[in-house]
Amino acid sequence: MVLGRIPGSQDVRVSCTVNGERRVAEGVVPSESLLHLLREHLGLMGTKNACEQGECGSCSVYLDGVLVCSCLVLAGQAEGRAVTTVEGLAEGDELVRVQQAFIDAGAVQCGFCTPGLIMASHDLLRRIADPDDDEIREALAGNLCRCTGYQKIIDAVHLAARP
Amino acid sequence: MTFIQPTSWPEALEARAAHPEAVPVAGGTDVLVELNFGRLHPSALMDLSRIAELRVWGRESGQVRVGSGVTYSEIIAHLVDDLPGLALAARAVGSPPIRNRGTIGGNLGSASPAGDCHPPLMAARAEVEVASLHRRRTIPISEFFVGPKRSVLGRDELIAAVWVPVATGPQVFTKVGTRNAMVIAVCSFALALHPPERRVGTGLGSAGPVPLPAHAAEQFLEGHLAETGAWESRAPLADSVLARFGQLVAEAARPIDDVRASAAYRRRALEVLGRRALSWCWDEYRGAKT
Numbered sequence: 309m310v311l312g313r314i315p316g317s318q319d320v321r322v323s324c325t326v327n328g329e330r331r332v333a334e335g336v337v338p339s340e341s342l343l344h345l346l347r348e349h350l351g352l353m354g355t356k357n358a359c360e361q362g363e364c365g366s367c368s369v370y371l372d373g374v375l376v377c378s379c380l381v382l383a384g385q386a387e388g389r390a391v392t393t394v395e396g397l398a399e400g401d402e403l404v405r406v407q408q409a410f411i412d413a414g415a416v417q418c419g420f421c422t423p424g425l426i427m428a429s430h431d432l433l434r435r436i437a438d439p440d441d442d443e444i445r446e447a448l449a450g451n452l453c454r455c456t457g458y459q460k461i462i463d464a465v466h467l468a469a470r471p
Numbered sequence: 472m473t474f475i476q477p478t479s480w481p482e483a484l485e486a487r488a489a490h491p492e493a494v495p496v497a498g499g500t501d502v503l504v505e506l507n508f509g510r511l512h513p514s515a516l517m518d519l520s521r522i523a524e525l526r527v528w529g530r531e532s533g534q535v536r537v538g539s540g541v542t543y544s545e546i547i548a549h550l551v552d553d554l555p556g557l558a559l560a561a562r563a564v565g566s567p568p569i570r571n572r573g574t575i576g577g578n579l580g581s582a583s584p585a586g587d588c589h590p591p592l593m594a595a596r597a598e599v600e601v602a603s604l605h606r607r608r609t610i611p612i613s614e615f616f617v618g619p620k621r622s623v624l625g626r627d628e629l630i631a632a633v634w635v636p637v638a639t640g641p642q643v644f645t646k647v648g649t650r651n652a653m654v655i656a657v658c659s660f661a662l663a664l665h666p667p668e669r670r671v672g673t674g675l676g677s678a679g680p681v682p683l684p685a686h687a688a689e690q691f692l693e694g695h696l697a698e699t700g701a702w703e704s705r706a707p708l709a710d711s712v713l714a715r716f717g718q719l720v721a722e723a724a725r726p727i728d729d730v731r732a733s734a735a736y737r738r739r740a741l742e743v744l745g746r747r748a749l750s751w752c753w754d755e756y757r758g759a760k761t
Contacts, residue, residue: 318472318473318474320474337472338472338473338474338515338516339472339506339513339516341503341506341507360504360507360508361504361507361508362500362503362504362565362566362568362569363653365566365568368568374571374572375567375568375571376568376571376572377500377568377569377572379503379507380498380499380500380503380504380569380572381499381503381572382474382496382499382503382516382518384474384476384516384518385496385499385518385520387476428567428568431567446567446651446652447567449566449567449650449651449652449653450565450566450567450568450569450652450653451566
């Protein structure tokens with residue numbers, strides 16, 4: 309759902325650090341989400357837009373290091389904060405371990421949910437180095453995948469924990 | 472649309488007085504859904520996420536003052552010992568990213584009949600601290616809600632904190648939904664035993680227009696425990712006592728038929744939840760925690 313420009317709206321300027329770089333967006337409508345800021349103003353398409361109600365996890369990013377659904381954060385709430393998207397995890401061409409594990413375990417089919425699942429798995433592995441199945445399922449409970457049936461995603465998280 | 476971004480509590484109260492039409496946004500997990508789907512067109516939005524005073528919690532004279540901006544994740548991580556019922560409810564909310572962002576103040580402000588924090592706050596007899604530029608008041612949780620998505624919060628007021636008595640006995644929260652995560656409660660129930668006061672607290676969620684207490688169930692159990700000396704003996708409770716408690720919990724409900732369940736299903740489920748919650752709490756009280 310694309311938010312139109314609202315007549316009489318006082319657009320705001322949002323300045324934040326995205327993947328280590330300072331980014332500024334002009335003309336942001338106050339009701340726009342961080343997801344909208346990333347995709348429509350900053351051209352970062354890795355963060356996916358699906359449900360816009362926090363149900364699917366496709367838009368997961370770090371906001372000051374905390375995993376959030378970017379569709380449920382106002383763009384203006386990111387002012388001055390640090391955002392890390394899926395594009396910011398890898399260092400150059402070197403994928404982080406959990407990204408490579410998703411490829412190696414065959415945890416990617418259509419790929420639409422993958423950025424969100426990578427972010428949620430990355431967050432889990434920062435908190436719990438070697439999670440069991442229950443911990444993985446609870447941590448990924450907010451991420452929907454309609455292709456894989458989840459088993460290969462769980463395999464991928466185990467693989468990333470114990471390569 | 473105006474964007475208001477106070478960075479301190481006094482500034483927020485001034486802004487609230489000047490812009491009573493502004494919709495407050497804390498974690499955004501409810502408000503953003505309304506904005507994203509075009510169901511809400513406020514003339515102003517007020518971001519509460521920068522107010523450090525709202526992000527703190529602490530013990531004060533037998534109670535925990537939980538700032539309205541404290542997230543579910545923080546409640547789970549830091550308040551599970553003092554407020555176990557609330558922590559269990561917080562863990563039943565949404566998913567990790569929702570719990571990282573959603574706040575207890577937002578849960579109260581949204582005043583959804585299905586708000587997961589409300590039943591344990593009822594069972595613990597919590598109070599809501601609200602403030603405007605000119606006054607501060609505390610409202611018993613049982614008087615805070617007046618209908619679906621409506622509370623007594625004034626147009627010039629903001630929720631500052633919730634005061635919750637530190638647990639003195641077992642507390643549980645239990646919820647029915649289609650899966651363990653990302654579920655709006657079909658119905659929910661919280662039970663708290665308060666052994667020093669020989670009192671029992673209850674709270675029903677998604678069972679009426681507002682969170683409800685089951686007073687008859689509380690009185691029945693308090694009477695039974697007093698008459699039989701069970702607070703002191705910690706003797707097992709008869710199945711008939713558990714069953715009667717469950718029935719009285721169900722009778723306290725005022726449910727409706729809606730997309731999530733029928734009223735009849737909710738009554739039946741609450742009967743089961745009431746019975747189970749009492750058996751879990753009593754086992755824990757007896758030290759027979761399994």
